[in-house]
Amino acid sequence: MENGGHAKYRVAVIGSGNWGSVASRLIGSNTAKLPSFYDEVRMWVFEETLPTGKKLSESINQQNENCKYLPGIKLGPNVIADPDLESAVKDANMLVFVTPHQFVEGICKKLVGKLRPGAEAISLIKGMEIAVEMFSEATIGYRKDKEVANRWAKLFTTPYFLVSVAEDIEGVELCGTLKNIVAIAAGLVDGLDMGNNTKAAIMRIGLREMRAFSKLLFPSVRDNTFFESCGVADLITTCLGGRNRRVAEAFARNGGKRSFDELEAEMLHGQKLQGVSTAREVYEVLTYRGWQELFPLLSTVHEICIGQLPPTSIVEYSEHTPNLSIIGGPTPFY
Ligand SMILES: NC(=O)C1=CN([C@@H]2O[C@H](COP(=O)(O)OP(=O)(O)OC[C@H]3O[C@@H](n4cnc5c(N)ncnc54)[C@H](O)[C@@H]3O)[C@@H](O)[C@H]2O)C=CC1
Numbered sequence: 294m295e296n297g298g299h300a301k302y303r304v305a306v307i308g309s310g311n312w313g314s315v316a317s318r319l320i321g322s323n324t325a326k327l328p329s330f331y332d333e334v335r336m337w338v339f340e341e342t343l344p345t346g347k348k349l350s351e352s353i354n355q356q357n358e359n360c361k362y363l364p365g366i367k368l369g370p371n372v373i374a375d376p377d378l379e380s381a382v383k384d385a386n387m388l389v390f391v392t393p394h395q396f397v398e399g400i401c402k403k404l405v406g407k408l409r410p411g412a413e414a415i416s417l418i419k420g421m422e423i424a425v426e427m428f429s430e431a432t433i434g435y436r437k438d439k440e441v442a443n444r445w446a447k448l449f450t451t452p453y454f455l456v457s458v459a460e461d462i463e464g465v466e467l468c469g470t471l472k473n474i475v476a477i478a479a480g481l482v483d484g485l486d487m488g489n490n491t492k493a494a495i496m497r498i499g500l501r502e503m504r505a506f507s508k509l510l511f512p513s514v515r516d517n518t519f520f521e522s523c524g525v526a527d528l529i530t531t532c533l534g535g536r537n538r539r540v541a542e543a544f545a546r547n548g549g550k551r552s553f554d555e556l557e558a559e560m561l562h563g564q565k566l567q568g569v570s571t572a573r574e575v576y577e578v579l580t581y582r583g584w585q586e587l588f589p590l591l592s593t594v595h596e597i598c599i600g601q602l603p604p605t606s607i608v609e610y611s612e613h614t615p616n617l618s619i620i621g622g623p624t625p626f627y
């Protein structure tokens with residue numbers, strides 16, 4: 294019998310970028326200790342050839358380290374890189390999705406019919422400095438089944454990484470998604486040397502728009518979710534230190550003359566920005582629903598990213614947007 298007659302869980306991580314590698318290390322450290330999990334964690338690697346000519350997956354397995362996306366950090370002996378998606382997931386009953394969001398659809402299509410019956414999945418949100426074991430935290434959103442949510446929390450929790458659960462899948466997901474747009478706005482403010490007061494204002498307005506947009510789309514979204522780690526804490530950390538912020542700062546310093554794509558490739562060496570594409574996707578929703586004027590910050594970020602407005606518009610949008618008093622004042626849904 295497995296685990297004294299109780300179910301035993303096998304984990305596969307789908308993705309091996311910066312956060313994917315951190316997550317695999319964290320999970321591997323727990324599965325090695327917890328009897329209800331198999332030790333081995335398979336990490337699917339989107340295969341790349343390194344400048345040395347070696348395959349990334351081979352290098353990870355030889356060095357026990359992802360030299361491209363998380364250099365200098367050992368992943369743990371039970372983390373195995375696997376470039377074959379089907380082989381990586383075939384025995385797993387707990388799947389951790391952690392790829393840039395633009396690749397998820399293609400990956401899911403390839404997984405159709407390949408998974409174990411009853412396999413559960415989670416999509417990861419936030420937490421970066423934990424690779425060097427600095428204190429951090431995260432939130433898991435769930436619907437109804439708290440026992441399942443708690444099992445996932447157990448898989449991730451360590452003394453330096455605290456994981457809580459919130460019964461609000463949409464709210465947790467939207468926090469993690471929308472804050473990347475606000476981080477672009479924060480980076481623009483940095484690139485324009487506008488200082489901390491302006492940046493704090495942008496973060497506050499951004500948080501309000503995040504909450505309002507989430508609640509308009511999904512009335513079930515809870516206010517409290519925005520005070521969890523996935524909300525205000527994730528927003529602050531991304532606006533202070535993240536990749537979206539950093540590239541947006543460079544974009545503003547270049548007066549918007551070099552594109553985000555170009556700066557991403559130059560500055561991130563294969564890592565991917567999420568804020569620019571998310572801003573576009575959210576803008577499509579805003580346009581479709583006629584909500585643009587209600588969300589001037591979210592709209593303006595997209596218009597700046599595509600070169601329709603200059604970076605300075607991030608603090609000028611109130612002049613362009615007739616309905617702007619809404620940002621400062623109460624509305625039915627803010
Ligand atoms: N890095 C962080 O601090 C955090 C990241 N996240 C989220 O985790 C997700 C993954 O981000 P990271 O692990 O940081 O990735 P990353 O940005 O460090 O690396 C990009 C990854 O995409 C892969 N890739 C490139 N082309 C691909 C393709 N065609 N198909 C599939 N994969 C491809 C690369 O091999 C690499 O693994 C993103 O949605 C991100 O927003 C969430 C929380 C924290």
Ligand SMILES: O=C(CO)COP(=O)(O)O
Binds near residue numbers: 473476531537538
């Ligand atoms: O949470 C993150 C991505 O979703 C991390 O933020 P950055 O990509 O801005 O570093």
